[in-house]
Amino acid sequence: MAKWWEKFSRSQLLVPLSALLLLVVYNLFRDIGFFSIILATNNDGNAVLQGNLISILDGASELAILAIGMTLVTASSRGQDISVGAVAAVAGSVFVRVLRANEITLPIILFAFLAACAVAMLCGVFNGTLVSVFKIQPMIATLILFSAGRSIAYWINGGATPTVDGPLINYIGKLIPGIPIPSPILIVILLGVLVSLVLRFTNLGLYTQAVGINEKSAHLNGINPVWIKLISFMVIGVCAAIAGAIGVCKIGLINHEKILLDIEMDAILAVAIGGNALGGGKFSLKGSVMGAYVIQALTTTLYSIKVPSTSVKAYKAIVIIAIVVLGSPMIKEALMQFRDKRMKPAIDKLFRKTSDVVESQ
Amino acid sequence: MTSNLDTRGRVPAEKHKEPISNTNLLLTITICTFFGMYALAMLVWGGGFLNPQQFLDIFNNNAFLIVISCGLTVVMIAGGIDISVGGVTALVTMASVVHLNGGNGSVLGSLGLALGIGLAFGLIQGLLVSYLEVQPFIVTLAGMFFARGMITIISNDPKTASQETFLALKAFRIQIPVIGYYGKAGNFIPASIEPGVIVAIVVVLAIFFVLGWTRFGRNLYAVGGNKQSALMLGINVKRTKFFSYLLCGLLAGIGGFVYLLHTGAGDAANATASEMQAIASAIIGGTLLTGGVGNVVGTLFGVLSLMTINNIVRASGLRDPWWQSITTGLMLCFFILLQSMVLSAREKRGSFQIPGWMTFASRRIHHES
Numbered sequence: 079m080a081k082w083w084e085k086f087s088r089s090q091l092l093v094p095l096s097a098l099l100l101l102v103v104y105n106l107f108r109d110i111g112f113f114s115i116i117l118a119t120n121n122d123g124n125a126v127l128q129g130n131l132i133s134i135l136d137g138a139s140e141l142a143i144l145a146i147g148m149t150l151v152t153a154s155s156r157g158q159d160i161s162v163g164a165v166a167a168v169a170g171s172v173f174v175r176v177l178r179a180n181e182i183t184l185p186i187i188l189f190a191f192l193a194a195c196a197v198a199m200l201c202g203v204f205n206g207t208l209v210s211v212f213k214i215q216p217m218i219a220t221l222i223l224f225s226a227g228r229s230i231a232y233w234i235n236g237g238a239t240p241t242v243d244g245p246l247i248n249y250i251g252k253l254i255p256g257i258p259i260p261s262p263i264l265i266v267i268l269l270g271v272l273v274s275l276v277l278r279f280t281n282l283g284l285y286t287q288a289v290g291i292n293e294k295s296a297h298l299n300g301i302n303p304v305w306i307k308l309i310s311f312m313v314i315g316v317c318a319a320i321a322g323a324i325g326v327c328k329i330g331l332i333n334h335e336k337i338l339l340d341i342e343m344d345a346i347l348a349v350a351i352g353g354n355a356l357g358g359g360k361f362s363l364k365g366s367v368m369g370a371y372v373i374q375a376l377t378t379t380l381y382s383i384k385v386p387s388t389s390v391k392a393y394k395a396i397v398i399i400a401i402v403v404l405g406s407p408m409i410k411e412a413l414m415q416f417r418d419k420r421m422k423p424a425i426d427k428l429f430r431k432t433s434d435v436v437e438s439q
Numbered sequence: 440m441t442s443n444l445d446t447r448g449r450v451p452a453e454k455h456k457e458p459i460s461n462t463n464l465l466l467t468i469t470i471c472t473f474f475g476m477y478a479l480a481m482l483v484w485g486g487g488f489l490n491p492q493q494f495l496d497i498f499n500n501n502a503f504l505i506v507i508s509c510g511l512t513v514v515m516i517a518g519g520i521d522i523s524v525g526g527v528t529a530l531v532t533m534a535s536v537v538h539l540n541g542g543n544g545s546v547l548g549s550l551g552l553a554l555g556i557g558l559a560f561g562l563i564q565g566l567l568v569s570y571l572e573v574q575p576f577i578v579t580l581a582g583m584f585f586a587r588g589m590i591t592i593i594s595n596d597p598k599t600a601s602q603e604t605f606l607a608l609k610a611f612r613i614q615i616p617v618i619g620y621y622g623k624a625g626n627f628i629p630a631s632i633e634p635g636v637i638v639a640i641v642v643v644l645a646i647f648f649v650l651g652w653t654r655f656g657r658n659l660y661a662v663g664g665n666k667q668s669a670l671m672l673g674i675n676v677k678r679t680k681f682f683s684y685l686l687c688g689l690l691a692g693i694g695g696f697v698y699l700l701h702t703g704a705g706d707a708a709n710a711t712a713s714e715m716q717a718i719a720s721a722i723i724g725g726t727l728l729t730g731g732v733g734n735v736v737g738t739l740f741g742v743l744s745l746m747t748i749n750n751i752v753r754a755s756g757l758r759d760p761w762w763q764s765i766t767t768g769l770m771l772c773f774f775i776l777l778q779s780m781v782l783s784a785r786e787k788r789g790s791f792q793i794p795g796w797m798t799f800a801s802r803r804i805h806h807e808s
Binding site: 158208212213214215217218219221222223224225226227228229230232233237343346347350356357386388389390391392393394395396398399402403405406407408409 | 571771772
């Protein structure tokens, strides 16, 4: 027990898990109905799971996907990509443009998605080249696409907010008949498994961390930092394309100004809440994805206590500050000292006592 | 800022001119670009660009941006970043309007409120960043969220100030003698500037003085250039960083008041994306985000260049608003690449060496060094 506690209190997942636990406990006391999940039928007569938990999982899909990419970029380049929202808008526009030019069938959707991926990867290569070859800080390099991206998205569709419609689009954005879980959740699971398999069976994760921790020594050990950074920016491009496509499919149209607005900030936040250092190096994808769900759970909780959607930001800010202050080096050190000096003897004493009791019996 | 020693560590001979510093080199490029661009616009498009009022309108419309960009320059020189400035600006406009429209609001009171809000944001963010060592990006991101959220908590709808003293101040124009233009009827209309411009210019001069001639200013460059060696030189790194954020917050407050003087309305959509414009202006003006390099005069020219290129885009017939953000992006890209190439070329070849294609701009210095 004591060992488990020690391991957990040093773990990266401490912050997101405790934040999630806090939210759960708060909601338990506030309204236990918050957690209810019901199986209902929607307008088309398909079975669908409904409830706050499902809407949290569904709503955080895009964020979770982008958080995966953002974690890799943060780890390798020691900075953040603030253009993800704009790139997702560009990719979504390409997706819609291709779909509207053709009849919507499965191969066409696949083709449109590949086209969106290609464009988003191109954006990633642009950002990645600036960062890795020209040695520009990631935040500044991605500022270019951040300011121009949504305008490019506008230009792709000739300035309109076109709609796409069709059962196949609904399958991706809402749900597939027969499976009561919303499709975006399935896509996140699929992508999560895929990425963790890639990291498990290749050296990409190791190399990414090596480059993030010390670029020079990684280079001396035969890793090419330029490639690693480029790859991480390409991965975040693909993530942005997936997020953009889901965003389009969810509402069936693209609004270049509104789609995934401010999501870059949330994605960075998810990485930070996940216990990852924003200064690069070691990373945990689990933490980031959990961070994304914490953010969405917080937003849903705030909505359910009738906070207007425009003011959610202010409350979110307070929570962010609380989390980062708790995770700051100074406070962490103080807490560690407190743990080692006060709590450890207490816990040890507690366990010794119980074991003594057991022995004496 | 750069040492007098050349690459081999020798003290240069008497006639050896001190190599131009990074700050001044980037500043020179920016100023040349601005004047070149404006001269080109005058030649090609003429019309509005020859009208002094249109030039002064760049100042009139962007006085707040100049003020907050100055704050950002200070923070960036010290190696930090503050993306809450736009949110603080908007929050100040809303709070001041609510105060002015309330029963006994006064202009002085709203100015005090503006400064107070700015200082409060600077204080908290500065404490968190410098003493608790939290990532500046995250802290100021939270600051931005908080400010933007607070605006809608105060009022969800845009509000227009209706207090009389304030409206008189807002309508006040300073006419510039001699300079002016001829109206359609052939009458001479003197060019005029708004009071906010005076504030902006005073701020630029004050920050210029602070950066160049005070201990705090020197400390900022030292801390941004190399935190470790600044610490070893006995500079209080934490306090310097803290004051940079405090100053930036204060300037964001002033910027909010200047914004209000220009538009007279509080709105959640005020100053949207202005933090990014301010960062872009500082970068175009030659400030490096890595810290240690930068100049507030460059930032001023950064704002002017950014706005001039927008005017040029509009004058050349591309009136859709989305062209402006694309050109802003392109311009940012150009300057970022330019900085990167200039600095890496200098790093490689020692003291003052610039790529061959750039020798035209500074041939004189090149030959002397």
